[in-house]
Amino acid sequence: MKIKSLFLLIILLAHVASAQQNYIEVTAPGNRALQLAIAPPSALAGGDTKIAGELAELFRFDLTLAGPFAVQEARAIEGKSGIKPGDFDFAPWKASGADLLLKTGYTISGTKLTLECRLYDVVRGSEVTAQRYTGELKELRRMAHTFSDEIMRAVTGEKGPFNGKVAFVSTATGNKEIYLMDYDGFNVQKLTGNRSINLNPDFSPSGREIIYTSYKAGNPDLYRRELFTGTEARISSSRGINIGGAWAPDGNRIALASSKDGHSQIYLIARDGKQPARLTKTAAIDISPAWSPDGATLAFVSDRLGKPQVFIMAADGKNVRRLTTNGAYNVSPRWSPKGDRIAYCRQQGGGFQIYVISPDGSGDTRLTGEGSNEHPRWSPDGRFIIFSSKRGRKEALYVMRADGTGQTRVSRGKGEDSHPVWTR
C-alpha cells in the first residue's frame, strides 16, 4: 500500500513538474504606467462647479503622486455621461488609450454632501471598485482622499495613505507651534499656542495622541496630548533635555533622549512617563531614537566614535552595532513601516540630504539632491516619505515616493514648516 502511494506521488510530482516546464514566453518590449482617465465629476443633483473642480484636482494630485498611474486630463465626453455601469460608453475611453477610468458624481442638499466614486477597468469594461460617502460638505476632501486610498487598494492590493494626517512645526505665527494638516497641505489646524518653542511631534500608533517637546515651562520637556479632547500631560521633565520622543509600535512605551544623568542618552519610559529605563550607557551623546516596526530594535544617533553616526541596538540596549559607514555626519534615522529600510540625513556640502539604507547596512542610496533636506518620516504604508526642505528662502514640507521620485511641495502656509510626521 505504501509503495503504491509512493509511486502515485512520484507520478503526480512528475506531472506537476512537466506542466510547469512546458510554456511559451511572451515578453513586452516597452514599459509604461497605467493610464488613468479622470472623468469630470458630475452633479447628480444640486450642481456646484467649484466642487467638481476641487474633486478633479484632488484626485489628480493624489493619483499622480501615487506612482502606478499616468493621469490623463480627460474632458467631458458627449452622449451618455452617467457614472453607473451601463450609463455611459467605454468606447471613447478605450479610444483615448485609458486602462482605468475614474467617474465621480455628487449630490448637495443644504450642507449635506453625497459623493459617489466608481473606478472602471476600461479594457474589460467592468467596475473595479465603487464607494458612496455621505457627510457634511466640509468633509469633501476627506471623502475623496479615502477613495484615493481605496483605488490604491484595488489596484495594488494595499491601501493608500492619502487620508492620513501630518503633524508638523510651523512658524506661521512667529513661534514654533505644532500644527495638523492633510498630507497635501489642506485643512491646517493649530494644535499648540503657547508662544514658545515646540518640536519633534510623534503620533501614537492609534493616531489619537501625539507627544512633542516644548519649552513652554522653560525646560525642553516631553508632553503627551490627546488630539480630540486637547488634554495634555507632561510625561518627562528631567533636568536638561527631554527630546526626540518616539512612540513604540505597541503604544505602551516611549523612547526619548534625556540628559538627566549628565549627557544625552537614550531612555525608555511608559506612556505616562513612569518606569524610566536607561538604554545607552556611554560617555558620548546619544539622541534620535527610532523604533523598528516590530518594536524589538531601535536605531539612534551617537557620536561615540567621534562624529554622529546611526547605530542599531536591541530594545533592551544590548547588541549595539554601527549602521552607517559612509559620510561623516549622519543623523535623524527613521525606520520604514515594513522594516526593510531606514531613512536618515547626511550632511553634505553645507546642507543635508536624505538617504535610505537597509538595516543590514547595504543599499545606501541617496534620494534628494536639491536644496537642504531634513527630518524624513515615512507614510504609514511605506510608499512615501515626507520631509522638510529648504529650496529657496523658506523651509517647507515636501512629499516624495520611497525611491526619491515625484518630489512635491505640500506646504501651503506662510511660515517655515519642519519636523513633519505622518499618522500611522
Add this chain to the structure above:
Amino acid sequence: MIRTVTPQIKNGGLPMMACLSVIIHLVVYFFLLEFHFPTRFKETPVYYVDILNLPVANPQAGATSAGGAPATPSPPAPTPQREMTLPTKSPEKIPARQTAAKPPEQLKPAESAREFEERIARLEREAGARHAASAIEALKNKGFAKGPVGMPGATGTEAGSDYASYIKSRLEDEFKSTIAYQSKAPEVYVKLVISPSGRIIRQQIVKSSRDKVFEDSVFRAIVKAERNFRPPPSGTQFEITVKFSPQGIGKQ
C-alpha cells in the same frame, strides 16, 4: 554433522527490494537528466510563422531537408515566357540545344525559315514540359521528411502555424508594455484553457509575480488578445501555460 543454515527471507522481501531498486534507478535517471539539462525550465520549441498566421492542425513548417532526409533540389521556378529571337541557321548550335531533349533531327534542305522557327519553338515547349513534370514527380515521390508537426522536417501539408505559436503571436500583439509597480522584473505564469470555439474558459496564475499591477496588465492583454483568437484547429479544448515578463530580463 554440518548443517547448512539458509537465511530466511521474510514474506514480501523480494517485491520490496524490487520497488526499492526501481526508485533508486528513477532517482539516478532524474539526477543524470538534470545534470545534462541543468536549465530549470525547458522552453517548448516554438516556430513562429507570421507570414501565414492562421492556425492549422498540421502546419507545414520547417525545412524538409532536416531530420536526416536526403536533400533534394527545390523545384525550378517557372521559366518566364521569353520572346523568341530568330535563330541563325548555324549547324553547330542546333544539335547542342537538342541533345538534352531528343536525338537531333536532320535538317531538311527544303525547310523554310518559318517551318524552322515553329519546329524550334515546339521542341523548346516539349523540353520545358518534360522538365517540370519530372520535378513534380520527384517531389511527389519524395514527400516531406518524417518529423513532429510544426518542426523542421514536419509531415504537415497545410500552410500556417501551429496553434501555440498562433496564441503566442496574438498575445504579443497586445502585451506591448510592462506595467509594474512592486517589482522591476516581474514574471507571471498563466495557464489558459481555450474552448473549441476559441474562447478562454479558464485562466489561472500558476506562479505569481507578487505584483498585482503587473498581473492585472497581463490579464488586460489577454482580454484584448482573446478577441482575435480563432478556434483550435484540432476542434478540441486547448491548454497552454504562458510566461509573461518584460523583454530583456533574463534568468538569474
